[in-house]
Amino acid sequence: QKEVEQNSGPLxxxxxxxxxxxxxxxxxxxxxFFWYRQYSGKSPELIMSIYSNGDKExxxxxxxxxxxxxxxxxxIRDSQPSDSATYLCAVHSGGGADGLxxxxxxxxxxxP
Amino acid sequence: xxxxxxxxxxxxxxxxxxxxxxCEQNLGHDTMYWYKQDSKKFLxxxxxxxxxxxxxxxxxxxxxxxxxxxxxxxxxxxxxLELGDSAVYFCASTTPGHEQFFGPGTRLTVL
Numbered sequence: 001q002k003e004v005e006q007n008s009g010p011l012x013x014x015x016x017x018x019x020x021x022x023x024x025x026x027x028x029x030x031x032x033f034f035w036y037r038q039y040s041g042k043s044p045e046l047i048m049s050i051y052s053n054g055d056k057e058x059x060x061x062x063x064x065x066x067x068x069x070x071x072x073x074x075x076i077r078d079s080q081p082s083d084s085a086t087y088l089c090a091v092h093s094g095g096g097a098d099g100l101x102x103x104x105x106x107x108x109x110x111x112p
Numbered sequence: 113x114x115x116x117x118x119x120x121x122x123x124x125x126x127x128x129x130x131x132x133x134x135c136e137q138n139l140g141h142d143t144m145y146w147y148k149q150d151s152k153k154f155l156x157x158x159x160x161x162x163x164x165x166x167x168x169x170x171x172x173x174x175x176x177x178x179x180x181x182x183x184x185x186x187x188x189x190x191x192x193l194e195l196g197d198s199a200v201y202f203c204a205s206t207t208p209g210h211e212q213f214f215g216p217g218t219r220l221t222v223l
Contacts, residue, residue, distance in 0.1 A: 032210045034211065034212075042217075043202055043214040044155065044202070044214050046211055049211050051209070098167075099157030099160050100157065100210070100212055102155040104152070
């Protein structure tokens with residue numbers, strides 16, 4: 001069974017600091033990895049995708065992938081109160097039309 | 113210009129009723145999905161449709177039936193609603209790189 005594990009939190013980070021979110025996955029054949037942000041009462045919003053080992057940066061966000069360790073992380077630099085949300089790690093493995101397997105999410109709180 | 117839209121946003125109904133949720137995407141994607149997010153916020157896939165063909169069905173009760181009149185639409189019909197069906201249902205469509213874009217969700221409450 002494909003599993004994606006995240007620490008549910010809450011993870012509390014002071015404003016302006018770096019928030020670090022982590023995720024592990026069970027299916028070694030997984031090829032595509034995603035981070036979604038979900039505000040309360042809203043739908044998941046894609047913020048990062050990563051497909052190969054290493055780092056990928058987009059603005060204040062950096063995704064890191066280590067397939068050997070089956071580990072994905074998301075760094076948020078210069079954290080803002082508006083970054084407070086639940087962050088969902090998602091993994092795609094298997095056939096092309098298969099859906100994503102989501103973790104249960106990490107609740108991030110940025111303290112002003 | 114909404115990319116993935118769903119109606120209705122809220123749905124309150126009695127046990128045993130039949131209801132439908134509609135989804136439309138204007139992104140030109142070939143594959144669409146239905147996800148269920150339960151009260152603990154766990155998001156789990158229910159169905160996917162690729163070019164009007166059901167690809168996967170993740171052990172969802174057969175009271176749930178997806179219907180796709182064309183590749184831009186994927187509707188969800190639910191028969192004989194039960195209390196445990198109360199959840200938020202999200203429609204999504206995907207790029208070839210598996211990046212999925214979600215609709216705003218339909219909050220279903222079964223009384």
